[in-house]
Amino acid sequence: MADDEITVLLVDDQELVRSGLRRILRRKDGFVIVGECSDGSEVPEAVAAHQPDLVLMDLRMKRVDGIEATRLLRARSGPPVLVLTTFDDDELLSGALRAGAAGFVLKDSPAEELIWAVRATARGDGFLDPAVTARVLAAYRASPSPRQERAADKLTARELEVLCLIARGANNTEIAEQLFISEVTVKSHVGRIFTKLDLRDRAAAIVYAYDQGLAGPQ
Template identity: 55%
Template structure:
């Protein structure tokens, strides 16, 4: 993980607002203590289930939600889906196993990535900063294992949606699904990085996707990239 970035001066110095969601009080307390010690992060609320999480998002308008996936009343997958649909918050799924089916469900629901509950303290803070910057929190290797395990056969409806993309946009979408950065994609396609960024923006807009994580899931479920391929 990269080292924490310096907090800028002025209005942009507002702390990153975080909501912690977990049905275990000890877990919530531990996460709260770690994050509250960071000068650029403020914990604005806690919740013990999905319903409470949705209420807390409405009340506190967090930038990032740390979301446990297995909870009573309303699980983290459905809570993620509702929060993503109704707010600007980025959701990070908290899990014990990196290839859990629940993780795949959370990514499909709109989570910006996931984090293992036993990750080091510095990784937790860095994860919050990463998703707040609009970046995905998902390694290519783990993405491939998740898709190999859980991606279903290509959906005809999604396959037909690919028709809105230009051939170049398809190439860029494949690169995203393979875990390539914009710079790596630019080198592979012999174009400028700014051009790749423009294509990524166009792909997300045309397909109605929130971010690169959803683009990865879409690429696999539309059959553009095959599990195990």
């Protein structure tokens, strides 16, 4: 297997959906489907067996849903989870974010957007589909959550700038260009932000920034 290939575990209870995903995430484009699951209950064993770079997870499954499967994976420091969803799953998506999902993408998205989302999530950037992000974050904020300290009390002015740009969907290269600093410096800032705010990943950082009023709707 080539070093630059992204290994993916597909989790969806519909064979037709998994078949479609296999046709989109092709080896010639740098993806390898290392396993498939039809229920969340199968995910821990499949991850242990195949060690994928990313899990592409459906939310609605009969026995163990995608939220619980994501929670179990993240509790074990498993691979990032990119959630597959339909347009009206706002409450489920907010639950998936709380469970530790690194992002979400609509099932009816163009193939190019799915490919972009998988690549972004695999490299640690995460992906929140702009078509539903504002609604999902509204649902997230409406549900009970632990009280958070204000970002301004914990971050430097530069770290706040970086956090705001993360919340607007900028990747490290774009942040470096906008702030006229190197990507190495950006990575250092991002790492300190995650540590100071006890955040798992960029998706969690985006949610935090919205909670803090540091970014408007995308």
